[in-house]
Amino acid sequence: MFFGRATRGLSGFFSTHPPLAVRIRRIEPSWDGTLPEGPPVASAHPPAAAGVAAFAGPATVDQIGQPAGEAHLQYAARLVKSLPAQLVSAAHEPHGARALVCALLLDREAAPRQRQLAHLAGAADPGVYEETLRLMPLVGGLDVQARLPLLDISLPALRALVPAQYDRFKQNVVALVQADNEIDLFEWSLHRILLHDLEAHFVKRSSPRVRHHTLASVRPHSELLLSMLAYAGHRDLDSAGDAFAQARRSLELPEARLRPVDDLHFAALDAALAALEEAAPLVKRQVLRAAVACITADRTMTATEAELLRAISASLGCPMPPLLLA
Numbered sequence: 515m516f517f518g519r520a521t522r523g524l525s526g527f528f529s530t531h532p533p534l535a536v537r538i539r540r541i542e543p544s545w546d547g548t549l550p551e552g553p554p555v556a557s558a559h560p561p562a563a564a565g566v567a568a569f570a571g572p573a574t575v576d577q578i579g580q581p582a583g584e585a586h587l588q589y590a591a592r593l594v595k596s597l598p599a600q601l602v603s604a605a606h607e608p609h610g611a612r613a614l615v616c617a618l619l620l621d622r623e624a625a626p627r628q629r630q631l632a633h634l635a636g637a638a639d640p641g642v643y644e645e646t647l648r649l650m651p652l653v654g655g656l657d658v659q660a661r662l663p664l665l666d667i668s669l670p671a672l673r674a675l676v677p678a679q680y681d682r683f684k685q686n687v688v689a690l691v692q693a694d695n696e697i698d699l700f701e702w703s704l705h706r707i708l709l710h711d712l713e714a715h716f717v718k719r720s721s722p723r724v725r726h727h728t729l730a731s732v733r734p735h736s737e738l739l740l741s742m743l744a745y746a747g748h749r750d751l752d753s754a755g756d757a758f759a760q761a762r763r764s765l766e767l768p769e770a771r772l773r774p775v776d777d778l779h780f781a782a783l784d785a786a787l788a789a790l791e792e793a794a795p796l797v798k799r800q801v802l803r804a805a806v807a808c809i810t811a812d813r814t815m816t817a818t819e820a821e822l823l824r825a826i827s828a829s830l831g832c833p834m835p836p837l838l839l840a
């Protein structure tokens with residue numbers, strides 16, 4: 515959720531990178547440890563209107579890759595404080611973090627949940643299955659807004675797995691997602707965020723080559739992405755069309771068209787994101803700005819929409835600050 519550790523007051527709950535000084539010295543070993551004075555930090559943005567997700571507009575996109583603002587930090591601190599202590603404790607160590615992710619992926623329906631648990635009983639590392647059972651009631655009672663923050667808290671502990679443990683964990687995540695033969699938006703979002711982060715850590719892939727320098731060159735991929743967002747957050751075709759129109763105006767691509775529902779599935783979205791990952795940073799920023807315009811066209815942002823936006827931004831290598839939900 516944060517590019518670096520936000521404040522000492524959060525005790526590093528959301529810290530997902532080494533300290534800044536460590537990162538600088540990896541790039542420039544001769545660095546003397548001093549930093550130039552930066553420009554003054556702008557004052558906090560005014561609160562959003564009632565019922566609207568705060569910072570769910572240009573300010574959100576403008577803060578990509580930047581430390582979160584004071585309002586985001588206060589929101590994150592309140593949210594962490596509201597979480598069950600047992601879940602926060604589990605998230606901070608590799609054994610419990612794996613169980614927590616498994617519990618987040620358990621289906622609400624009895625039949626697929628039993629299939630998932632049966633799989634874990636035979637395939638999970640010793641003790642992870644029992645810990646999943648222990649955490650399951652607590653996770654089941656969570657507010658939906660707490661799901662991704664808990665995942666974020668778990669990421670540092672999951673990076674501490676040895677490669678063999680990670681491989682088994684990854685296989686189990688895929689099995690849990692596929693247990694009911696269909697993938698919902700939360701499962702796709704969690705899988706995207708989780709494996710995008712952990713694959714970068716364990717596989718050490720190089721950064722994708724920039725192949726797209728203009729919006730026009732990624733128009734089909736942007737169309738598909740924004741169409742998926744438009745349908746995901748709006749119940750009828752007219753509302754989806756209005757949301758897409760907002761995104762199209764933000765993107766300044768008047769020829770972009772809302773795709774039919776039959777064209778939209780997660781495999782197509784994965785392919786679109788793979789292409790957009792090879793876009794120049796400015797193009798990615800413009801696409802994300804349009805994505806925010808799309809899901810806030812109705813002046814609200816649900817937790818599901820926030821999760822989807824977060825997964826998309828993570829897939830493009832553009833971490834966002836926490837989204838404040840009304």
